[in-house]
Amino acid sequence: MHGFAADEKLLDHYIESFHAEYLGMLHQYQFFVDEEQAKKLLEVYHYEWNET
Secondary structure (H helix, E strand, O other): OEEEOOOHHHHHHHHHHHOOEEOOOOOOOEEEOOHHHHHHHHHHHOOOOOOO
């Protein structure tokens, strides 16, 4: 997965916390998170919103 951080401080946070890699191709603060790390993020941040 890839994304764009708002500023350098946030980019550094993504790199440190989520093991993101700096790309900087399309945007000054573009980053990439590999598949393995993205799966870990989904495990932590995936919520069931419609539990009945």
